[in-house]
Amino acid sequence: MTQTQDPAARAIELREQIDLHNHRYYVLDEPSIPDAEYDRLFNELKAIEEAQPDLITPDSPTQRVGGAALSAFGTVAHEVPMLSLGNAFDEQSMRDFDRRVREGLDLPAGDLFGAGEAVEYCCEPKLDGLAVSLLYENGQLVRGATRGDGSTGEDISSNVRTIRNVPLKLRGQGWPAVLEVRGEVFINKAGFEALNERAREAGSKTFANPRNAAAGSLRQLDPNITRARPLEFCCYGIGRVDGELPDSQVGILHQLREWGLSISKELKLAAGVDECLEYYRDIGERRAALGYEIDGVVFKVNKLAYQRELGFRAREPRWAIAHKFPAMEEITELLDVEFQVGRTGAVTPVARLRPVLVAGVTVSNATLHNMDEVARLGLMIGDSVIIRRAGDVIPQVMQVVADMRPADARPVKIPEQCPVCGSDVERTQLIKRGRGRETVSEGAVYRCVGRLTCQAQLKQAIIHFVSRRALDIDGLGEKIVEQLVDTGLVSSPADLYLLTYEQVLALEGFAEISTKNLLGSIQDSKQPTLARFIYALGIPDVGEETAKLLARSLGSLQRISQALPEVLVYLPDVGMEVAHEIHAFFDDEHNQTVIRQLLERGLVLQEEGELNPELAASVSLAEFITRLEIPGVAKTGAERLAASFTSLEAIMQADWLELKRVERFTEKAQTGLRDYFADAQRRERVLQIEQQLKAFGMHWDSPRAAQSEGMPLSGQTWVLTGGLEAFSRDVAKDYLESLGAKVAGSVSAKTHCVVAGPGAGSKLAKAEQLNVPVLDEQGLLDLLKDHGIEP
Template sequence: MTDSQTAAERIAQLRSELDDHNYRYYVLDEPSVPDAEYDRLFRELKALETEHPELITPESPTQRVGSKALSAVLPRPNVAFAPVRHLIPMLSLDNAFDEQAMLEFDRRVREGLAEELPPGDLFGNGPEVEYSCELKLDGLAVSLLYENGFLVRGATRGDGSVGEDITANVRTVRSIPLRLRGDGWPASLEVRGEVYMPKVEFERLNAEAIAEGGKTFANPRNAAAGSIRQLDPSVTEMRRLSFFTYGVGFAEGDLPGTQLDRLALLRSWGFPLNRELKKAVGVQACLAYYQDIAIKRDELPYEIDGVVFKVNRIDFQLELGFRAREPRWAIAHKFPAREELTELLDVEFQVGRTGAVTPVARLKPVQVAGVTVSNATLHNMDEVARLGLMIGDTVIIRRAGDVIPQVMQVVAERRPDDARPVDIPTQCPVCGSQVERTQLVKRSKGKESVSEGAIYRCVGRLFCQAQLKQAIIHFVSRRAMDIDGLGDKIVEQLVDKGLVKSPADLYTLIYDQIIELEGFAEVSTRNLLGSIANSRKPSLARFVFALGIPDVGEETAKLLARSLGKLDRIQEALPEVLTYLPDVGAEVAYEIHNFFEDEHNCKVIAELRDPQHGVLLQDEGDVSAELAACATLDGMLVKLNITSIGPTSARKLVAKLDSLDKIIAADGIDLRQVLSSKQADAVREFFKVEANRKLAREIEAQLLEFGMHWNSARKSVEGLPLAGQTWVLTGTLERMSRDIAKARLESLGAKVSNSVSTKTHCVVAGESAGSKLAKAHELNVAVMDEEQLVKLLADHGIGA
């Protein structure tokens, strides 16, 4: 400090110099001074701030570690970080594992932008899309919020909607600016990027852990995630994490119109960009970039597991929109799996929710793509046979997509003399019940063939504690009955103590039973009882999904609820009737039907719905308008799989004989007037069988009962108040779930879509609405809040 300088002036000068050195080091990768000079300036600043504490500001380089350890200020050392709801959800990416998947992605993008792209050239080449090419770092995605140029909050991705507040820890990452450089930045700016641990730091950290007898990290990703969630920020600082930005989540005001230009602007504001960032025109250029990065992957100073391609133009991104929780305009092209050799020590068998007995390989631990692998999936016994696997074999292990360990191949020439065969147990390893091989029933054109399936199942059902625990865990999960506080460990306790022997038993639990469980006190006990009570009124779709019907996921459960309207109909529905529902094939239909045919399953459902347990299903109603009178007689004949009878011959037959009774009673002469002799004989032979006549009449009777019969009254979808309108739901609704809002809008004739376009009639925006709301404003689409939606529904006689 010169004689003429004040302490405040020198402090300001030092901060500016250190900020500039940080920018040159982390952003430009052009350090202008040796580390020793940087350290000297840092020590001088720290000494001056110690002498003049009134001049310390939060954005000073010395204040990156400025908070006490959470364990020192919070009542429990394992307390969770505070939740943070993202202004705009942090979505995951779809994956491509080969060139064909990339070509399909590019095709979908070009089809989605067909009206926006220029025509192809005279040689028949189609239009090409401009992409940004970015590395997919193996780290932890974070959100950084800046207000008036200062970092005010850092958060993890979490579940995409809600993350954890890690502000104190991200401040310790030196490549993350505490205040923005330059000018022109928005008053409110949310930047997204990846916190990662460089390879050299990962190796240093593990070497120190080994020297101290501590636990090592499996890979840099785990090390980064564990470091950024330390309760003591000073520990995070010692881990020497780094950061690259990959985009903007939210910004007040306008930003450049392309992804690459936005990243360049972020760089000017002080954010580090990955040096491998490039632009590619067309999918072939993307594939070339992928190959180039694959070659240099091992030379990079950090771990990556693929590359990310994003449509460069932001307006094109908005046009393409999103699918479920993935953008349609981006994809992660993952690298091929890494493979290693190891020894198969044993094969154990696990029992899943549906009773499937699955072999699991226990391996001699081996490092595969940076992760220690000691277990691997074997899928089923057919896979064991295909591999020719024996215990003691040397095997090739692969991490598929760098995630799931798999046994790929046996090295037969290394098989030891004492190798043992892998035998499926005849009794369940958990409950001792018999293990049976599933049978596959194939029905086609009047014939039924039975073959052995690949799955072995324990027949103990809920008597088997493994199945019971998994069934309960699924039943209480967030997307099912949503009973908060019933984690896996609590479910295991309830089952092990005999307090819960079926899902219905959850609703008879009392205070004295729960408080005796490990980890429960008065408040947590009352909270769990309250959560159980709050789950007594699920939507029909949630309840159907919670039942755990094989092959029935969340979307199929919604489809069943929306289409058939009542649980009784779903339970009674014949497989042939279920196939009238869109996207329900014969195999799924038989799984649903067989589930509800099972006496034990019906007993559990009846117990859940009886007054003692009090589960009251919501939103039950009529068969959907789309299914009303949807069946035709010729279509039903096709579903009966009569040999030689297809759609054309069935139409000819119905044109002559216009009722099922007439067709059943028809003789050969009547049938040969419209069918070939072979077809006529097939129809006659089919209906000679009493079981076939009975089935046909049962299907027709059920179609009549459900209002789906060709003689049923057709509901006019067009006559409904919102018919022909496309609506979009976004954000969080308080008065009802989005699933319920969707069902109620559909009951009024609306189509509910996942993306906003010029054809969208209205967008319902709840709390924290994001890109869909922004696009609605851009396209001048009408926007409605939740209160307005509730009023609209009430005006049409539908309560919230």
């Protein structure tokens, strides 16, 4: 080929040729020139750009070479959350998923006369790498980000530009003005082995597995290091899109491939769950022969209209699932059992193992859960044990190979004193409550009684307190927390708000800017929502969702901290054991001191308010009596008592004659009732519970109107269906709930209104059939605006 003499024109020609060869090599796996010829073209382009820097373009192949190292990664807020997937571990779980999908779409079910309508699924292997997002604007790569927590990730733009099969500019034409591509960055098996071989030759630390190698490579502050790692990108979907794309999952992936992005060569369509299971078995049989690590198969409903119809749960889509492969197992020797102390003081046994390779990962430690598990296994130090990576992630001791037990095997004993602080270690007690009685038995967990005087508990409590989903104090990693505790600067979460510039600057690894950043982040954390604050406190058995429930239901820290267990159980999904944990936490004098100090030191809780309108006057007298579990008085008897007497006090004071007048109220029930309230302590407790229900506004005599004031949609049930453009359906749900509405998943005659976006299907049809009012997205926006909400 005759070379163009003009440098600018020649540079354009070289870029086009190199991009074509990159596409053939990395995406099509069909290289058309030798490596030496590719290097010649690349070096020629590089020489032209060095001679005339004004000819360099952002999408030039030479710009994959990293620049100066970064001091830190910036953050990226995902406009469309990068959600995780639900898991299936067996055939029945997959069939259950398919059933839920068909039910959610109101598709005909199978019967004696037919198999019903099959859903078409997009199938692809689940790569064991790191999820990333690539943002293209007008075809140009402008940003790369990690998944992070799904809402916020790290800006790794400089590093993704070094990955050879990530196009800096999309090929072809017709791409949307804004296109967010999502996929997995990984290292194949051959690249991983070569990377570790180079590390061994250099005397450096080797990587445990390809996933860790990929994640570590992407998070290098120096992109030149990332460039030297054999990273690859495989896209599996999209996020934000401003423009038109095909109307199916597979169609979108094929279009992305046309624009130069790599997709899985194992991509396939399956009609129905049986073909999905066949695909899963096929990939499983070929797993070891694949050139990359996978830990399962991902199935997604193919039609985008169906995806929009099915929507999302709190953290995962209803239209996709990961069918994980069974864990791989190996035999190794148990060298010792050590004990770790967690945030709640739980003393947990950890197996120290002779290192063994399991499912591509070198395992030297494994969880033993608790001493009951040690006893169940019959485990002794020195045993040969079978190790499994549960879900291909967490190493777990599965069984003891008893025939291989050595003569000098030693029993595993729980320490009497905490291995960290020396405080006593006590076995927990399980209290089973029912019918007004408590039965105490030994629990499986042992706890250090040192609480926050134990540095292990204190460190873990603070790490939890500052974590992203709690107070979100950036810059307080584990090592910094350890320094703060070890130096005595922090002895409770409240002490974080007393830290001075001089104290932080004196810590290892801190300079002027990092000190100011940390103190700024601590200052920024002083206005948490009530839900985040409750979660940050680390109440045993209270996760993020329970914290949100408490905040949304009771509305204030005062009500939550004062709530009796018998009142907390009136909240949905709060059982008696969790209720007692919550009450015990707030009843603890030390915890009260820490909370008081946090508020005194500047924390101002946001989103505090009134009791949720749905709880206002929600407890009936009959339900109250039923929940007391009075011997002989079941639900029907409680309803008859409530119908015969006007108040709890009247029931408590009723004599034999008054009780006999209650229709079909048995003598056994009468005796049980009178004996129950004959106990002065029990009677006082019941009155205490009733008094709190009155104070909270949950009592049967509480005025509903007063609680519902300012909640215009109180008592109404709404349903969301189809897609929304202004915001997600989860955000729409939050807005409607903030106005007092209950948002349901299905349409019935009791539904007040349906919001139907593009792609609405069976729910819209049912609403029209039942004459339920329907709003489009603009109608919803107008409604929100009328009530002072402007998204």
